[in-house]
Amino acid sequence: MPGRTWGASAPAKVILLGEHAVVFGKPAVSVAIGLRLRCQIRPGTISSLNGIPLGPHDHSYVSACLAKHNAPPTAVLTDSDFPSGSGLGSSAAVTVALLAALRSSKDGFKEDLVAREAFEVECEVQRRASPIDTSTCTHGNGILVQRERGENFLWEISRDTRRWCVHDLKVPKMTLVVGFTGKSKPTGPLVAKVKRYVDHNTFARDIVDEIGDVTMEGVRQMAMGDLEALGRNMTKDHKLLAILGVSSRELDKLVSSVLPYSYGAKLTGAGGGGSMVALTDQPQ
Ligand code: PMV
Numbered sequence: 001m002p003g004r005t006w007g008a009s010a011p012a013k014v015i016l017l018g019e020h021a022v023v024f025g026k027p028a029v030s031v032a033i034g035l036r037l038r039c040q041i042r043p044g045t046i047s048s049l050n051g052i053p054l055g056p057h058d059h060s061y062v063s064a065c066l067a068k069h070n071a072p073p074t075a076v077l078t079d080s081d082f083p084s085g086s087g088l089g090s091s092a093a094v095t096v097a098l099l100a101a102l103r104s105s106k107d108g109f110k111e112d113l114v115a116r117e118a119f120e121v122e123c124e125v126q127r128r129a130s131p132i133d134t135s136t137c138t139h140g141n142g143i144l145v146q147r148e149r150g151e152n153f154l155w156e157i158s159r160d161t162r163r164w165c166v167h168d169l170k171v172p173k174m175t176l177v178v179g180f181t182g183k184s185k186p187t188g189p190l191v192a193k194v195k196r197y198v199d200h201n202t203f204a205r206d207i208v209d210e211i212g213d214v215t216m217e218g219v220r221q222m223a224m225g226d227l228e229a230l231g232r233n234m235t236k237d238h239k240l241l242a243i244l245g246v247s248s249r250e251l252d253k254l255v256s257s258v259l260p261y262s263y264g265a266k267l268t269g270a271g272g273g274g275s276m277v278a279l280t281d282q283p284q
Helices: 060-068 090-105 111-126 132-139 187-200 202-223 227-243 249-261
Strands: 006-017 028-043 074-080 142-146 153-159 162-169 175-180 264-268 275-280
Touching: 006 090, 006 132, 006 202, 006 227, 006 264, 006 275, 028 090, 028 132, 028 175, 028 202, 060 074, 060 090, 060 111, 074 090, 090 111, 090 132, 111 132, 111 153, 111 187, 132 142, 132 153, 132 162, 175 249, 187 202, 202 227, 227 249, 227 264, 227 275, 249 264, 249 275
Parallel strands: none
Antiparallel strands: 006 028, 028 074, 028 142, 142 162, 153 162, 175 275, 264 275
């Protein structure tokens, strides 16, 4: 990283179908949205984030990215259009933007390499993860993750017995409204809670399977441009996620208050707080 500044940015994302179940290898669909996180790096005397020295246990995603690249002391500056813990993928966006800047400072940006490294960082910090967030923040557009390789295949990522094939997904023109509960919840503990439930309960395993089915149905509805049916499946997905224990009173309230004006609505991301997404043609 010779003495100059390098920068990259990554978009926020909204998971339309399949969160949590995707960690078990089920399919999921997400789209990048028009909010971005920007990151700049330059050589420093010590590593820092936005001017504050970076201790070994601070800002785990940023520290893990620097460690992964054996980076010399680096000053990292970030600036984001969206809050962290909002379910819009801020940890994936900061990871992807920083890794892309680090790669650009060395041998240049390579999309699949950044997506892979970002997934590894997320697994390291979060313990369990799927590549849906990090792949969406790297590639943009719409993303479909599924076990089998299909049309518009981008890259494959695997971990233990799980395999995810990541695809670019053509998304029909649609209007989404995002509602933030104002409560931030870290993803790791929610993912761990679902794992405990699934490990000990066949009913929870059935719910995860059903989320997989609802997601694949949604992919077909999207291809046909049937937003009404897609919306119904999003609402169904919300109810399944609530059974898995990752919704909250605020999320349920947001979903039920927008449903009269929407094709469908659901929590998006890890849940517990974070955000709700509604598919609608009455965004006001
Ligand atoms: O809330 P977010 O942006 O961290 O989304 C998490 C999505 C999960 O499916 C819950 C976890 C994952 O790694 O796929």
